[in-house]
Amino acid sequence: MARKFPHSYVVCKCRNVTLGEIIYSIKEKNADSIEKIGESTDAGTCCKCCQSKEKDIGVEKMELYLEQIVKSLRNRWKKKS
Numbered sequence: 536m537a538r539k540f541p542h543s544y545v546v547c548k549c550r551n552v553t554l555g556e557i558i559y560s561i562k563e564k565n566a567d568s569i570e571k572i573g574e575s576t577d578a579g580t581c582c583k584c585c586q587s588k589e590k591d592i593g594v595e596k597m598e599l600y601l602e603q604i605v606k607s608l609r610n611r612w613k614k615k616s
């Protein structure tokens with residue numbers, strides 16, 4: 536992710552789920568996929584526009600997608616191991 540987002544940034548506008556909640560679900564609840572994040576936080580379970588650029592059918596595009604967050608954290612963990 537080129538731009539830094541604060542933990543308070545709302546990634547899923549339908550369910551009002553923040554980046555911090557998503558990171559917590561990935562790290563503490565082992566939600567390592569978009570589906571598991573949805574089960575844990577409800578993010579991405581409504582219009583699904585926040586899941587990925589391809590699924591974003593809105594006129595005004597989102598700045599950050601669940602897919603990017605999962606990829607970014609996976610890459611970060613790979614580098615550490």
Ligand code: FES
Pocket residue numbers: 546547548549550578579580581582583584585586
């Ligand atoms: S913005 Fe996340 S499901 Fe609609």
